[in-house]
Amino acid sequence: MRVLFLAVMLFLITVSFAEEPLVVSTALQSDADLQSDVDADLAVNELLPNETVSIKPTSPLWSLKVRFERVRMLMSLNKRKKVELAVRYADKRLAEARLAIKKGDVDAARKALQEHNRIMKRVYKYVNSTNLSVEDESRIMNILSLHSARAAALGYFISSRVNDTRISSQLDDVVLNASVVNQLQERKLERLTSRSGRLATPVAMIVRANLTRKLAALHIKQAEHAIKVTYAIFGNRTNVSDLQWQLLHGAEDLLAKAEVLYENKSYRASLKYADWSMRLARQARINRPLAESLLSNANLTINESGATISSENWTVTVSPDKVLRVRNIIRSRLNRSRVCAQVITYAENPETGECESFPTPCDVPIGWKRCSPSTTKLTSESTGNYNNATELVNKSASNYTNTTGSVNKSGGTAENPNTSNVTSWEVKG
Structure with missing residues (x-):
């Protein structure tokens, strides 16, 4: 058993060091490119690295490989190199997720993204709690900035191709982690600014x-x-x-x-x-x-x-x-x-105060509050225009009820209802 374990570890070490390094661009897009309406996929391809993946998330050896990488990160004593190594492994997880999505394997992509998010959460926690030299702070800041751009690019790459709840939560964490950049230099300058106030x-x-x-x-x-x-x-x-x-x-x-x-x-x-x-x-x-x-x-x-x-x-x-x-x-x-369930949802327009209907809860605009549709009772002498009515209910004869906005018998239409033979109506909408 011990021989088998040593053989597996030796294989993983060989594979880990034999993998070709990720080929990445050291520059982000230029401002001129960003201000033109270029195709979004071009931006994604520019930010994401060219990669080679030796062990895929679907392989039984992938979990062993990940565990070996964790041990290697823990054994690193140099603070800056520990962060660099962690971000390198996080880049590999992005590469694995991208290849998995290209092949339509959502579960494999989910596993890779889950491990990526675990790595980056530990990286940010470690960076925020560790005292680093000015040189190390500057170098790590650049590494995290470039990685966050790659992660955001992958987020768009996946969301434009996959609509699957199995990967949505992991994808959201990728994008949220991508927003945590340049915090080291900001904290340093803010500390210096606060100290200068005492001079x-x-x-x-x-x-x-x-x-x-x-x-x-x-x-x-x-x-x-x-x-x-x-x-x-x-x-x-x-x-x-x-x-x-x-x-x-x-x-x-x-x-x-x-x-x-x-x-x-x-x-x-x-x-x-x-x-x-x-x-x-x-x-x-x-x-x-x-x-x-x-x-x-x-x-x-x-x-x-x-x-x-x-x-x-x-x-x-x-x-x-x-x-x-x-x-x-x-x-x-x-x-x-x-x-989103196909349930009609009512929300109040903040500009007009009117209660409007939407086909699903997800269609309600940001900032609109939920509301209840108004109900108006009409007497037998009442007439009027009800173009926005979603339901007309004859309170005295249920067979006159019609949810499409019109009445079949002598009740008339939603635009001009004939209420001569009924005692009261309700208009919902």
Whole structure:
């Protein structure tokens, strides 16, 4: 038995080191490419690595291989190399999931994604709780940034080809993990900024203005990356990322003004504009859950003159149809793998206050509250136009009931019901 175990371990070690390294591109898409309506699959192929997979998730040896990789990660004493090794294994899981989807094997893809998510959750937990050198922080930040773009690209790749509840939860975790990037440098700058607040003025003002400018620039960089991730997930940039681009451009304008003020030694004013730029850039970093909350919270108002998204120090106005289009697209993507029962659902339109009907609960727009259809009772003398009625019920003769909006006998039609021979009607809708 011991000989068999050693033979299996030797085989796994040989396979692990014999695998060809993943061939990856070290650069993300250019801004020029992102601002053109290129085919989404091209973006996915650019971000995902070219891979070779020796042992597939369907193989009995795959579980042994994964366990060996876990042991190898635990045995690594170098903090940076431990993270690099973990991300490399996570990249392999993405490669395995992609090949499985290409072959139509959803269960194999689910296993690979499940292991990927387990690895990345441990990586983020380890990174957030470990003190690293500045050099290691910078290198790990770049590794995580590139991996998150790959994971987001795979999320779009799978969601555009598969609609299966077996993989939906794992796919959601992949996309959520992809949004956790560049946290190390952000925390470092924020710590330095908070420490500078305890320094004596005017030195403190100069230091804080300088650090806040750098922090704002970092948030802008992260926002640009978030837009790339959103583009990889949702495809057509113009349908999803317009709001992000507007927020990002506003942050860039504010930072440019902060730079000029800093050069002119107006440090207090520079600090103010840099802080505004940082806050605006944070709002531009829209991932899936943030997009839903941002587009449905109380700070979003829609009226005939435009849609306004406001915060403490800034306001952005866009056309109502554009914001509603973004809301609906995000909602449809959030529900892409959810099975909705064909049950008529009523929700209140926040603009008109009317209770409207939808074929399924998933079709209700974000921000609309559930409501009950109004019921109106008519006397025998009542007439009127009921084009929106979904059901007419004859309270005195049940055989006159018709749920299509019309009455067969002497009751008339939904548009002009004849109530001369009945005591009362109910109109539901």
